[in-house]
Amino acid sequence: MSNKAPVKLDDEQLAELREIFRSFDRNDDGSLTQLELGALLRSLGLKPSPDQLETLIQKADKNDNGLVEFSEFVSLVAPELLPAKSPYSGGTIETAI
Numbered sequence: 001m002s003n004k005a006p007v008k009l010d011d012e013q014l015a016e017l018r019e020i021f022r023s024f025d026r027n028d029d030g031s032l033t034q035l036e037l038g039a040l041l042r043s044l045g046l047k048p049s050p051d052q053l054e055t056l057i058q059k060a061d062k063n064d065n066g067l068v069e070f071s072e073f074v075s076l077v078a079p080e081l082l083p084a085k086s087p088y089s090g091g092t093i094e095t096a097i
């Protein structure tokens with residue numbers, strides 16, 4: 001494992017993730033099953049096979065209950081989201097529009 005510090009998302013990204021998480025948490029129990037997570041990932045344009053899904057869940061499932069809670073979901077997808085947003089973008093003002 002080469003994890004140094006936990007990945008940090010800003011409030012906006014967290015709010016976005018929470019919304020996504022909620023909309024795919026069909027039974028509203030605060031956690032995603034393999035089916036729910038699969039639907040979510042497909043909506044993000046990913047096409048995980050059942051095997052990959054299972055591996056993902058095992059990787060994300062820190063408390064080993066077979067479900068992916070929101071915090072587990074965040075640490076799962078955060079590394080995917082961060083490269084899209086440069087941490088050094090502060091100071092650049094968007095005036096192009």
Ligand SMILES: [Ca+2]
Nearest residue numbers: 025029031032
């Ligand atoms: Ca659920």
Ligand SMILES: [Ca+2]
Nearest residue numbers: 061065067069
């Ligand atoms: Ca869990």
